[in-house]
Amino acid sequence: MQCPTCHTDLAADSAFCSACGAGVGTAIEAGAHDRRSEALLGQANVMRMRGQWAKAEQLCIDLLRTDPNNVHAHSLLGDVYRDQERYDEAAQWYQLALDLNPESAADRAKLAQAEGARRARAAAAAGTQRLLGLSPVAWIRGLTVLSVAFLVLSVALLVAVRRNVARAPAVVRGAAPTSEGASAPMPPVSGTLGAQQNDGGTTHRALAPPVGQTGPQGPQAPEASVSPGSMPEQAAREAALEGRVSAIAVLSPGTAVVAVTLSDRGSRGLAVLEETAAKGDLTSEVLRAMALRDGLRAAQAMFTLEPMLQEVDVAIRARVGVEPSQPLFRGAIARAAAASVVATAPPDRILGAFASTWWAGMQMPAAEGEEPLQ
Numbered sequence: 394m395q396c397p398t399c400h401t402d403l404a405a406d407s408a409f410c411s412a413c414g415a416g417v418g419t420a421i422e423a424g425a426h427d428r429r430s431e432a433l434l435g436q437a438n439v440m441r442m443r444g445q446w447a448k449a450e451q452l453c454i455d456l457l458r459t460d461p462n463n464v465h466a467h468s469l470l471g472d473v474y475r476d477q478e479r480y481d482e483a484a485q486w487y488q489l490a491l492d493l494n495p496e497s498a499a500d501r502a503k504l505a506q507a508e509g510a511r512r513a514r515a516a517a518a519a520g521t522q523r524l525l526g527l528s529p530v531a532w533i534r535g536l537t538v539l540s541v542a543f544l545v546l547s548v549a550l551l552v553a554v555r556r557n558v559a560r561a562p563a564v565v566r567g568a569a570p571t572s573e574g575a576s577a578p579m580p581p582v583s584g585t586l587g588a589q590q591n592d593g594g595t596t597h598r599a600l601a602p603p604v605g606q607t608g609p610q611g612p613q614a615p616e617a618s619v620s621p622g623s624m625p626e627q628a629a630r631e632a633a634l635e636g637r638v639s640a641i642a643v644l645s646p647g648t649a650v651v652a653v654t655l656s657d658r659g660s661r662g663l664a665v666l667e668e669t670a671a672k673g674d675l676t677s678e679v680l681r682a683m684a685l686r687d688g689l690r691a692a693q694a695m696f697t698l699e700p701m702l703q704e705v706d707v708a709i710r711a712r713v714g715v716e717p718s719q720p721l722f723r724g725a726i727a728r729a730a731a732a733s734v735v736a737t738a739p740p741d742r743i744l745g746a747f748a749s750t751w752w753a754g755m756q757m758p759a760a761e762g763e764e765p766l767q
Contacts (some may be wrong), residue, residue, distance in 0.1 A: 406498055408465035409438045412753060427650050430460055433568075435467060441473050447474045448656045454706070462750040464494040471503060479628070480511040485652055489708070492720050631655055634698060637665065642694035643736075648687045651710075659701040664691045667718055668711045675711055675721055675753040683741040684709045684722045689743050690736050692726050703728050707747070724750040 396403055396410035437452035450473055456466045471486035487504035491497060633651040642650070647669035654663045656746060666687055670680055688707040695705050704727050711721035724747035732747045744750065 483507040638694045642690040663706045685743040686736045
């Protein structure tokens, strides 16, 4: 099919034009024909094409708040992370899009591409993982220490040589005779090491201070600063936060923290959890109560670990028996709301602390009059 705006040839299931960013109305499924949703998708795609990742991500999240089941918003978030080479997060969002629309060939191809890139990166890292039994990080640190030690020894040796030269007595190997028969001392000689003067058959050699010094006790050359290599700051921060949330959030048995991400300013975050149950279904009150408590605990842990964080989006998937995991719950909770409720409170009390909630089987976010869980 073609874009109705610029007439560029597009894939059959495209949601927006890859050339001009306009939404393609014929490819948007039921529930996504709303003009505001289409406009937000178009704007987000334009921001992605311009490399304005934070704005594109924010537009997609704003759309998901009002339309949590929008497949194209999930897919576009995956594109945003894929373009930044954040393949783990991209694969998660493509999987969420496929959970909502398993028939999407485009999202399935994107998921395979992201997973392939992730595996290739892991294989490349494994290829250089060990050298003589040491990791690359250990080699870098060792070379850094040796370089600094060599620099310090060189400076110390230079200072010692200069002090010895300064303490040695000056020797004049001759004097120029005057007309009265008295000897006149030779004029002082200056210059660099090895420079020579010849006057009346007498040769003098001068020592000039090294570069960066003004005399025997002059200032030494500054030491070089060395910074060992490290992971990108944002990725390292999120990886560390995911581990710490898993450690301090007392989650139910069978519940795991799958991913934790932060916005560029660090004021908003996302926690993705996966619940595992031996039996039941996605409408089980026991499973939903467990999801609410675990989501609250994960959000409270993130607020504790990140003082700048003001709001956390919680996405929970559920795996029942041998069935594949499926989306179970989505909701956003603010710092003040998370602090006003405890995880041992009744489920309806916890649910009231979340905003823009969505449960499996619902088409729109939960209304204020939704029947509370017991």
